[in-house]
Amino acid sequence: MIITAAQVLLIIVRWVFHLVPLTKGYIPEPGRFLRTLLTLTFHGDKLKKLEFLTEYYFYYGLFKFDAKIYIFNPKLAQHAIYKLEKGAEHYLENSPLKNTFLGSSQKSPETRRAIASLFRKTSIEERAAIMISDIQKMCTIFKKDPKGIVNVTQWTLRMALDIVGHVLLELDLNGLEKKQEKMISSMLTILHRCYAMGEISSDSKEFSDANEEFDAITQRVLEEALSIDNVTIKGKRLVNSLHDACGFSEAKDNMKLFLMAGTETTASTIPVVMYLLVKYPHIQEELRQEAEELLESLVADPTTPLPKTESVLTEVLRLYPIAPFISRQNYEPVTLGDVNLKQHADVIIFTWGIHRSPHYWDKAKEFVPFRFLNTSKTSGNMFIPFGAGSRVCIGQHLAWLELRLAVAMLLYQFKFEHAQETPELNFVVDWAHAVVHPDKDMIFKITPTQNDPITLS
Structure with a gap:
């Protein structure tokens, strides 16, 4: 690896900075010289710049960059999470999610409470068979591919859409059927x-x-979901709970x-998992x-x-x-520790x-699959x-079960390998919605195993 002059200067500047006595309560901010070095080294990659500054300002636990205060000290972070209000609404000015409860803790707390029971771990696990059926449908489609080359990003997006439809809405969205x-x-x-x-x-x-x-489309989906009388999910359905809590317009927004x-996070995570498993075939x-056994x-x-599998998934999410x-x-x-905001x-x-952060994790920048x-x-x-x-992701149990089932079922039925079309793993950030994506679709070569397809009794 070739180290540029800018990278050498960054290393020197970081070392010199750590010799400077710590000033309590101070929020450091990179000056013009450091910003120039960051641009020369990382160009327009803001995520890499912020990651460098996390290490550069480690002893402060926070820094200011582009008028925002970034906190990475765990104690300060916990204080901020519990003491401050949800603050995404000012990022979502033109977003279709602007009027959802994603934006603000002041936005529709009664709506979140009304649907919370549907997202409990036990409630989600009761619907695992529905997820298994949709995942198996995707696996069946994979087996029909004549070239054995599959776009995992695109298909997991369709699969996740069907799971949202079946698990949350009791509606056939037919994403896998295009x-x-x-x-x-x-x-x-x-x-x-x-x-x-x-x-x-x-x-x-x-x-x-768009x-x-x-x-x-969302309006049509909601109207169709509200018109369905047959209910198989225990208790009130999500769409009915939303509609009763906040009315049609706000229900449509949510x-x-x-x-x-419910779709994009799954379609961002599973391809990353598969990329790493292709890179480390022994893992x-x-x-x-493990899948064959369990x-x-x-x-x-x-x-x-x-x-x-759970250790690998946890490590990927780390x-x-x-x-x-x-x-x-x-x-x-407000005061957080010694810092006045x-x-x-x-x-x-x-x-x-x-x-x-290497200060918190051993081999922090490395993929250590069995770390957990x-x-x-x-x-x-x-x-x-x-x-x-209180603002933890309401869909975390849905996402975690979906990831566990999908990875186990895919590996049970296929061997994944590098293909000519497989891109390198690089990321882009949706700063408005706080999501990291691989910058390209993940495409792999697959070979079916000798294991039988999954069937539900």
Whole structure:
């Protein structure tokens, strides 16, 4: 690896800075010289700049960059999470998720309470058979591919959409049958082309058209879901709970959140897992052996532990947290530790920096697949891939079970290998919605195993 002059200067500047006495209560901010070095080294990659500054300002536990205060000291981060208000609404000005409860703790707390029971761990596990059926449908499609080359990103997006439809809405969205291509196209235009890749702006006609398309589709989905009388899920359905709590318009807005967040995070995580398992085939084989041993039990009881698979998934969420930060705001002056924050400070709890800090984790920047095999999930360190506090991700149990089932079932039925089309793993960030994406679709070569397809009794 060639080290540039700018990188050498960054190393020297970091070493010199750590000789400077610590000033308590001070929020450091990079000056013009350091910013120039960061640009020369990392160009426009803001995530890498912030990661460097996390180490550079480690002893302060926070820093200011582009008018935002980034916190990565675990104690300060916990104080900020619990003392400050949810602060995403000012990032979502043109987003279709602006009017959902994603934006603010002041927005529709009664709506969140009304649907909370549907997202409890036990409630989600009761619907595991539905997930298994959708995942198996995707696996069946994979086996029909004549070339054995599959776009895991695109298919997991469709699979996740079907799971959201079946598990949350009791509705057949038929994503795997390619009957929601307009919905998927509008979602990708908004979330990927605009917010993550920056190919179009939020005031462009393409964005406006996609936004209108997605709004119209969501309205039709909600109307169809509300018209269904046969209920198989215990208790009140999600759509009815939403509608009763906040009315049709707000229910439609929050439906957008479930459709987008419930699909894109899965379609961002599973391809990263598979990329790493292709890179480390011996780890893939160990997880396949675990799946062969335990999958029958898992299908019968979704609470069945998959120790190695769960360790790998936990490590992926540590090394590449799909939600790289948590936003907070203070509506009046507040003190965090020794730091005094002025009113309306723009605070970011920098999950990416916390999870990847060499001060908190051994081999912090490396993929250590069985790091969590014989330890607790956090191993004594702060681990918050789904956020924390009262505003923790409401769909975390759905996401975790879906990941466990999907990875185990895919490895049980296929061997994944590098293909000519497989890209390198690089990330882009949707700073408005706080999501990290691989910058390209993950495409792999697959070979079916000799294992029989999964069947439900």
